[in-house]
Amino acid sequence: xxxxxxxxxxxxxxxxxxxxxxxxxxxxxGLLSAAVAGFITPFAAESADNLKPPxxxxxxxxxxxxxxxKGSPLFEAMGGMHDxxxxxxGETALKKGEPYPDETVLLIDLHEFTVSxxxxxxxxxxxxxxxxxxxxxxASTGGWGFQAWAGGDPTKPLVTDPTKQCFxxxxxxxxxxxxxxxxxx
Amino acid sequence: xxxxxxxxxxxxxxxxxxxxxxxxxxxxxGLLSAAVAGFITPFAAESADNLKPPxxxxxxxxxxxxxxxKGSPLFEAMGGMHDxxxxxxGETALKKGEPYPDETVLLIDLHEFTVSxxxxxxxxxxxxxxxxxxxxxxASTGGWGFQAWAGGDPTKPLVTDPTKQCFxxxxxxxxxxxxxxxxxx
Numbered sequence: 092x093x094x095x096x097x098x099x100x101x102x103x104x105x106x107x108x109x110x111x112x113x114x115x116x117x118x119x120x121g122l123l124s125a126a127v128a129g130f131i132t133p134f135a136a137e138s139a140d141n142l143k144p145p146x147x148x149x150x151x152x153x154x155x156x157x158x159x160x161k162g163s164p165l166f167e168a169m170g171g172m173h174d175x176x177x178x179x180x181g182e183t184a185l186k187k188g189e190p191y192p193d194e195t196v197l198l199i200d201l202h203e204f205t206v207s208x209x210x211x212x213x214x215x216x217x218x219x220x221x222x223x224x225x226x227x228x229x230a231s232t233g234g235w236g237f238q239a240w241a242g243g244d245p246t247k248p249l250v251t252d253p254t255k256q257c258f259x260x261x262x263x264x265x266x267x268x269x270x271x272x273x274x275x276x
Numbered sequence: 277x278x279x280x281x282x283x284x285x286x287x288x289x290x291x292x293x294x295x296x297x298x299x300x301x302x303x304x305x306g307l308l309s310a311a312v313a314g315f316i317t318p319f320a321a322e323s324a325d326n327l328k329p330p331x332x333x334x335x336x337x338x339x340x341x342x343x344x345x346k347g348s349p350l351f352e353a354m355g356g357m358h359d360x361x362x363x364x365x366g367e368t369a370l371k372k373g374e375p376y377p378d379e380t381v382l383l384i385d386l387h388e389f390t391v392s393x394x395x396x397x398x399x400x401x402x403x404x405x406x407x408x409x410x411x412x413x414x415a416s417t418g419g420w421g422f423q424a425w426a427g428g429d430p431t432k433p434l435v436t437d438p439t440k441q442c443f444x445x446x447x448x449x450x451x452x453x454x455x456x457x458x459x460x461x
Contacts, residue, residue, distance in 0.1 A: 153334045155398050156341050156357055156387075162394030172341055174359075202341075202460070209347030211396070213340050213460055275387070275398055 142238040144219050144245050148198045151176040154185060154272050158204065158211055171217050172204045175272050181224070190268045195224040197270060200243075219243040222261075222270070232258040233269040327423040329404050329430050333383045336361040339370060339457050343389065343396055356402050357389045360457050366409070375453045380409040382455060385428075404428040407446075407455070417443040418454040 145151075154175040159165050177185050181195030191197075198221045203214035220239035223229075229236045237257035241247040250256050261269040330336075339360040344350050362370050366380030376382075383406045388399035405424035408414075414421045422442035426432040435441050446454040 149338045150335070153338050153359060153361070156359055157398065158343055158396035160394045160396065164393070166394065174338060174341055176338070208349070209345045209351065211343035211345065213342060216461070276401070 142221065142223060142236055142248075144238075144240050144243055145178070145196060145198060145221065148176045148178075148196075148200065148219070151178050151198070152182045152185070154197070155275050160211075169201070172202045172211065172213050174200045174202075176200065184268075185272075186274050188267070188274065191224045191270070193224050193226055195222075197222045197272065216243050217241075218249065220249075222257075233262060233265070235261070235269055237261075327406065327408060327421055327433075329423075329425050329428055330363070330381060330383060330406065333361045333363075333381075333385065333404070336363050336383070337367045337370070339382070340460050345396075354386070357387045357396065357398050359385045359387075361385065369453075370457075371459050373452070373459065376409045376455070378409050378411055380407075382407045382457065401428050402426075403434065405434075407442075418447060418450065420446070420454055422446075 154177050156175075157173040159170045159173065161170065163170065176198045178194075178196040178198075180193075181191050181197060183189075184191045184195065198219060200219050201217045203217055204211050205214055206212075218239050218241050221237070223236040223238075224234055225236060226234040232253055235258070237250055237253040239249040241249055258269070261271070264271055267273065339362050341360075342358040344355045344358065346355065348355065361383045363379075363381040363383075365378075366376050366382060368374075369376045369380065383404060385404050386402045388402055389396050390399055391397075403424050403426050406422070408421040408423075409419055410421060411419040417438055420443070422435055422438040424434040426434055443454070446456070449456055452458065
């Protein structure tokens, strides 16, 4: 099983809330971290794109919540409290499970958390990450542009190679227009 | 320490994300459940009020996320994945930490969750709960009307005695206009 397949399997189960069978850790799991770690690794280089973090996403449609805890193989790369949002352009497609129209933006707002006597409490922002749909411009990555910013700071982009850092994992969800999140009523 | 005080202390630490020192369990802790359990206990009687669950809250401002896990003393009463929202009327007051204007609605969308290999995954809705500000109408409960609905179903209200089921706990946060949640940038 390749690292990408493992990554896809893990995130698929997380995002869809399906039944989970413990993933057999193969030699490829070491590569998993490599495949997704760039997601929150602060690269010194500037963004390869002109994407900007949206200002008002907390007024967008709230898609779902997830917590990746220390026991998860994804903790190092993506640990934290995830809130996923969709802008108004993408809201209908999300609910219908259809391909997203151009100008859809899906966003992850990832925060630190603390565990206090059995409760998981939201802390400061670790990063925001977006997928912007533009079928022509981002044809080589499934029609999606990817970027993330450390702390949500527009001067601190994290993605310099969207294919390796993002799309290699997302391409496994081609059947869902490369999106892991699904609609939870 | 009364049950209300314990309740306030627990929720205060949860909502504010402050440092947590393990709560000394006193004889009063048994009463804690009684104080808040009504929150999700399905009463047969109809709502004492005409409050309705808002239809579009997932497009409101998303205030914060919290997970109350099985290890929490609040699990039985309020266990699950909490997403808190504020309508546009209340958004500015929330951010400024000021008293909320009339017609503010704060809402908790509480979902089941599963834990899968270290990740907490959102499941079906358990309930929605609101606070509606109307200083005159709800003067006896701090200016707030309270209601909750099992599964978010408007035909299944849960609150028949807002003073005992809701306000006894919220009154401890008078300094924050009876609201536990605070703004997390």
